[in-house]
Amino acid sequence: MAGSFGRPLVVLFVLVCVWGVTYFVALEAQAVPIAWVSSRFRLLSVAQGKLSVTVSPEVPMMLGDSVRVVVVDSQTFEPVQGASVTVSKDGSHVYDLQTDENGTTSFAYPGEATIVVISKLTYVTETRVIPRIPDSWVRGEVNAWIAGTVTAIVAALVVALITRERDV
Numbered sequence: 648m649a650g651s652f653g654r655p656l657v658v659l660f661v662l663v664c665v666w667g668v669t670y671f672v673a674l675e676a677q678a679v680p681i682a683w684v685s686s687r688f689r690l691l692s693v694a695q696g697k698l699s700v701t702v703s704p705e706v707p708m709m710l711g712d713s714v715r716v717v718v719v720d721s722q723t724f725e726p727v728q729g730a731s732v733t734v735s736k737d738g739s740h741v742y743d744l745q746t747d748e749n750g751t752t753s754f755a756y757p758g759e760a761t762i763v764v765i766s767k768l769t770y771v772t773e774t775r776v777i778p779r780i781p782d783s784w785v786r787g788e789v790n791a792w793i794a795g796t797v798t799a800i801v802a803a804l805v806v807a808l809i810t811r812e813r814d815v
Contacts, residue, residue, distance in 0.1 A: 654810045662803040670795035677787030684788060697721040698730065698773045700765050706778045707756040714777065718750045718765055726750025730767040736760070 674681060699721040707714055718727040727750045734742040736757045744752040759778060766772040 654807065657810060658803045658807045661806045662799045665802040666795040666799035669798040670791045673791035673794040674787060677783070677790060679784045679787035679791070696770045698727060698765055698767065698770045699724075700773045700775060702763060702775050702777060710756060710758050712756040713753050714756050714761075715751060715753045716744075716746070716763060716765065718746050718767075720770075727767055727770070730765055730770070733764045733766075735762050735764075 671681065674684060697720075699719045701717040703715050703717075704712070716732050718730045718732075719725060720727055726746070726748065728746055728748045730746040730750070732742070732744040732746065732752050732754075733740070734744070734754055734757070737760070741757050741761075742754045744754060746752050756777070761777040763775040763777065764772060765775070
């Protein structure tokens with residue numbers, strides 16, 4: 648009886664481990680920043696709202712161009728005053744700003760690739776990349792999901808077959 652319960656756990660463990668390793672190796676091989684991927688996974692609580700963020704221009708043309716950030720509540724469309732707007736470039740902190748009563752703030756464009764993180768208590772944090780996230784990152788993440796899933800399924804099937812032969 649214990650063997651019949653243990654085998655699915657072993658298969659599940661192998662499935663999860665192999666998927667995770669393959670996924671992160673595939674991301675690294677395709678030069679997709681893990682920080683960008685992990686920023687998209689958040690635990691949400693029922694009490695948290697969603698911010699609607701507009702950054703304009705989406706692709707500034709020159710260093711020093713004024714970039715305007717507008718933050719509103721996505722359900723009420725009311726401006727979000729006092730939202731923290733943190734700007735960094737190449738991993739270095741550049742600005743700490745807050746939105747005004749109209750939900751806006753602005754900063755001088757520091758160059759590629761600028762990351763803007765918008766947060767406020769009781770809201771889900773939003774992240775924007777200026778210029779936009781490279782298509783290769785998006786394709787790379789999809790490829791990593793596929794590679795991780797296929798590899799994990801194959802590994803789980805092999806483990807299931809091996810453990811099944813031992814039980815017979």
